[in-house]
Amino acid sequence: MAGLLVYIHHDDGELSPQSLGVLAKAASLGGDVTAFLAGSGVDDSWAGSLGGHGAAKVLVADDGALAGGLSQPIVDAIESPAREADAVLFGAGVVSADVAAGLAARVGSGINCETTDFTLGDGGAVAVRPALGDTVMVESSFASSPAIILGRANAFASEPTGSGTAPVERVEVTVQEWSSAARMAGREQAETGGVDITEADVLVAFGRGIGGPENIPVVEQLAKALGGEVAATRAVVDAGWTSYSMQVGQTGKTVSPKLYVACGISGAIQHKVGMANAGVIVAINKDVNAPIFEFADLGVVGDVLTVMPKLTEALAAR
Amino acid sequence: MNIAVCVKEVPSGTSHKRLDPATNRLDRSGDSELNPFDLHALEEAVRIREGGADVGEIVAVCMGPASAQRALQKALALGADRAVLVSDDSLAGSDIAGTAHVLAAVVAKQDADLVLLGQQAADADCYVMAAAVADHLERPVVTQVADLTVHGSGIRAKRQTEHGYDVIEAPLPAVVSVSDAINTPRLPSIKAIMGAKKKPLETLSAADAGVDAGQVGESGAHSVVRSVAPPAAKSAGVTIEDSGGDSAGQVVELLAGKGLI
Numbered sequence: 139m140a141g142l143l144v145y146i147h148h149d150d151g152e153l154s155p156q157s158l159g160v161l162a163k164a165a166s167l168g169g170d171v172t173a174f175l176a177g178s179g180v181d182d183s184w185a186g187s188l189g190g191h192g193a194a195k196v197l198v199a200d201d202g203a204l205a206g207g208l209s210q211p212i213v214d215a216i217e218s219p220a221r222e223a224d225a226v227l228f229g230a231g232v233v234s235a236d237v238a239a240g241l242a243a244r245v246g247s248g249i250n251c252e253t254t255d256f257t258l259g260d261g262g263a264v265a266v267r268p269a270l271g272d273t274v275m276v277e278s279s280f281a282s283s284p285a286i287i288l289g290r291a292n293a294f295a296s297e298p299t300g301s302g303t304a305p306v307e308r309v310e311v312t313v314q315e316w317s318s319a320a321r322m323a324g325r326e327q328a329e330t331g332g333v334d335i336t337e338a339d340v341l342v343a344f345g346r347g348i349g350g351p352e353n354i355p356v357v358e359q360l361a362k363a364l365g366g367e368v369a370a371t372r373a374v375v376d377a378g379w380t381s382y383s384m385q386v387g388q389t390g391k392t393v394s395p396k397l398y399v400a401c402g403i404s405g406a407i408q409h410k411v412g413m414a415n416a417g418v419i420v421a422i423n424k425d426v427n428a429p430i431f432e433f434a435d436l437g438v439v440g441d442v443l444t445v446m447p448k449l450t451e452a453l454a455a456r
Numbered sequence: 457m458n459i460a461v462c463v464k465e466v467p468s469g470t471s472h473k474r475l476d477p478a479t480n481r482l483d484r485s486g487d488s489e490l491n492p493f494d495l496h497a498l499e500e501a502v503r504i505r506e507g508g509a510d511v512g513e514i515v516a517v518c519m520g521p522a523s524a525q526r527a528l529q530k531a532l533a534l535g536a537d538r539a540v541l542v543s544d545d546s547l548a549g550s551d552i553a554g555t556a557h558v559l560a561a562v563v564a565k566q567d568a569d570l571v572l573l574g575q576q577a578a579d580a581d582c583y584v585m586a587a588a589v590a591d592h593l594e595r596p597v598v599t600q601v602a603d604l605t606v607h608g609s610g611i612r613a614k615r616q617t618e619h620g621y622d623v624i625e626a627p628l629p630a631v632v633s634v635s636d637a638i639n640t641p642r643l644p645s646i647k648a649i650m651g652a653k654k655k656p657l658e659t660l661s662a663a664d665a666g667v668d669a670g671q672v673g674e675s676g677a678h679s680v681v682r683s684v685a686p687p688a689a690k691s692a693g694v695t696i697e698d699s700g701g702d703s704a705g706q707v708v709e710l711l712a713g714k715g716l717i
Binding site for chain 2: 149152154207208209210213231232233235236237238239240241242243244246247248249250251252264268269270272273274275276277278279280281282285288314316317319320321322323324325326327340346364365372373374375376377382388389396397407417418419420422425426427431433434435436437438439440441444445447448449451452453456
């Protein structure tokens with residue numbers, strides 16, 4: 139099975155748009171693309187519907203050990219078909235990245251992270267990624283196959299390419315003892331409700347640079363003065379300062395407001411992929427080397443707790 | 457219980473990051489530092505010990521050039537009991553797969569029950585090392601962990617994914633990469649910095665480390681950089697220095713000019 143194999147991640151049956159985006163991109167290259175789905179009790183007609191996203195064939199690994207949503211049993215399941223492929227492609231995602239990394243180690247392959255473009259030519263796969271704070275584009279080829287290619291979040295659009303149904307083939311699964319040693323002990327779904335930050339024209343977002351949750355009112359006042367809503371980084375959500383529904387970035391929401399004011403946010407890639415398409419980006423950060431200044435339209439190097447209230451004041455005075 | 461913390465030396469935030477046009481490798485001639493994400497892994501190891509767990513030793517493990525000894529000195533100042541550097545000309549140019557192979561080989565010799573890593577390297581923006589090392593070691597892995605509890609025979613880890621939070625339990629030995637939200641790393645005291653100089657720092661060659669020479673270095677790399685180009689042009693932003701909030705007027709002016717207020 140030479141050709142491209144695309145790992146399709148799903149969360150309890152909800153297909154990852156990042157995986158579907160990579161599948162659509164792979165299909166656009168012309169050759170036959172095989173999709174790979176892992177789970178427990180996978181329905182054939184659901185799997186076959188990936189034909190509508192560009193898959194010529196769908197491999198299904200169906201086993202109780204694949205029910206938990208953990209990466210290591212999936213590495214066991216995908217290993218055998220991966221060894222036959224020219225390249226194995228992954229959309230962005232926490233579990234997808236873990237599967238890609240484990241697979242690269244397992245089969246002794248090169249892995250390209252943060253991929254924004256890829257092709258398959260006579261010399262094998264070629265992948266492109268932005269690097270060094272996105273100041274250069276690096277194009278890599280692979281000395282062996284399969285090439286492992288992991289996409290950047292939101293780099294590939296997940297538009298259905300047709301309404302076709304692809305043939306489904308079930309693969310044998312042997313899960314090793316050590317790779318099923320971890321278990322999912324509990325899951326907390328993201329809370330819904332509250333303000334939908336993806337609809338806001340103006341967002342004032344904060345990161346750990348604001349010092350502590352006691353300073354969130356300063357952010358709220360600035361947001362109010364700008365007629366906008368408040369958003370946050372993963373770090374402050376993980377730290378429990380605010381709720382997950384306000385999070386922008388790879389594991390949070392993707393936003394494209396007219397104005398994005400980043401307060402005390404370093405601008406790590408996981409955050410950038412969620413807000414880089416904002417119309418105007420203003421960043422306030424005390425660290426002149428913060429990556430956010432590489433892509434802000436206006437960067438203010440200064441103390442965020444001094445600048446925010448002064449800005450609120452100046453806006454009120456207009 | 458013993459803890460190994462994998463760390464990396466990266467170009468420091470204050471030095472300009474560039475690729476060497478002759479080799480397409482990261483230019484490491486400038487200032488370097490301990491990868492900031494790794495500070496959280498070291499801090500977590502120390503907190504596990506301070507939290508009352510029976511931690512025999514904390515060992516910091518690194519692959520890198522000889523200069524990476526400085527990064528390991530910092531790891532020792534931050535609480536590691538000893539450090540191991542794998543440094544060998546044959547390792548230069550190793551790709552992710554090669555690096556994972558080396559780290560796994562060294563960690564396997566350290567008798568570590570828990571292997572901790574930072575969530576990513578600040579120079580490569582890659583977040584795949586923990587899962588790759590875990591596969592080599594054939595141990596369970598949990599990545600991007602924001603809350604970690606270690607009990608007698610296992611771990612309980614909470615991490616964020618695209619849908620919310622997962623709580624994952626795994627037996628020891630295990631591999632964990634920690635999120636930068638898991639803790640706030642402390643600064644080393646002068647006493648700790650001085651004390652670090654007396655702690656053991658061992659340097660191993662690739663052969664000492666038991667590395668398969670065919671998997672490492674530029675010749676063993678499976679991923680090969682073909683070309684480096686500038687990104688699509690984007691209008692350069694403006695950066696201004698604030699003093700006491702005096703930038704507010706300029707920000708308001710810009711927003712008004714763009715019709716945003």
